[in-house]
């Protein structure tokens with residue numbers, strides 16, 4: 001923690017979610033060891049990317065895999081590869097799409113979110129289908145034309161309301177020869193998602209390496225079609241291309257591989273039980289406080305199958321003041337705000353001992369009103 005002392009940065013307890021702005025997740029010793037190991041040697045980066053990719057593909061039951069510098073970078077590279085393919089002139093000119101035949105990406109209106117910027121960063125044009133609350137099959141069919149480069153599917157809080165089922169999207173897109181890319185950045189757990197989307201027929205699924213995988217914060221895992229991945233490699237660093245500015249280092253490659261190995265070997269059931277125990281403890285203690293009600297909330301904000309505690313405060317408790325006091329304390333505690341006078345406590349990113357600190361601080365704040 002010396003860097004924090006030196007710079008005066010306050011480390012915090014993350015009871016919110018694996019948010020990038022809070023540092024994503026923290027790396028376990030085996031991931032740190034792999035990064036430290038890789039950092040000591042010169043290698044040919046292309047060879048390392050190929051061999052790490054082959055190992056990741058085997059581990060995740062996919063045809064091929066590629067390490068990007070985050071899930072968002074994976075989206076940009078996939079979009080670039082679907083437009084430019086392996087054509088050196090097209091690779092060179094992106095994000096200028098003049099003369100490139102396929103540049104349109106279909107996205108459900110209900111899936112529009114900040115990360116579709118990553119498609120546009122490559123020069124891709126987002127073509128919306130549907131309305132915020134419903135989409136018809138004909139709207140997808142109608143949107144597909146000779147300029148369509150792919151369909152992007154965003155899996156998360158935005159999924160399920162107003163969209164077609166993913167299986168239907170894959171069926172329609174496949175029938176027209178259009179690739180489907182799933183942004184599954186925060187869709188771990190469950191661990192099976194590492195192969196579920198591609199086994200459903202998606203061309204590629206993209207995961208953040210710095211969320212629950214607990215790999216390097218600047219890493220992303222792309223799994224799926226070998227053809228698409230070899231085009232992504234050509235559109236990626238170290239080649240001079242759209243992806244050059246999203247360089248992934250040898251350390252991230254080694255760290256992500258170690259993180260995936262660890263994740264596959266984890267006892268996910270025990271982890272779930274531990275989260276359930278924490279939430280149950282929080283709930284019973286917080287419900288004893290006057291004017292406070294706590295309940296189990298499921299699934300969590302990213303749709304992951306893990307519980308959270310929802311704490312509802314009766315007036316005159318001021319939710320925002322409570323959130324601010326949690327952040328102002330020592331150590332700082334980050335929580336998520338709900339839609340009303342409520343907060344969510346998420347156990348998934350806690351380190352041993354954190355759950356008690358969070359509970360005791362919240363009790364103190366409520367009692368000191």
Ligand SMILES: *Cc1c(COP(=O)(O)O)cnc(C)c1O
Pocket residue numbers: 020069070071072073115154155156183184185186207208209210219220
């Ligand atoms: C977190 C997230 C991303 C970005 O992942 P990074 O690894 O931080 O680049 C993209 N899409 C969704 C839906 C996410 O939740």
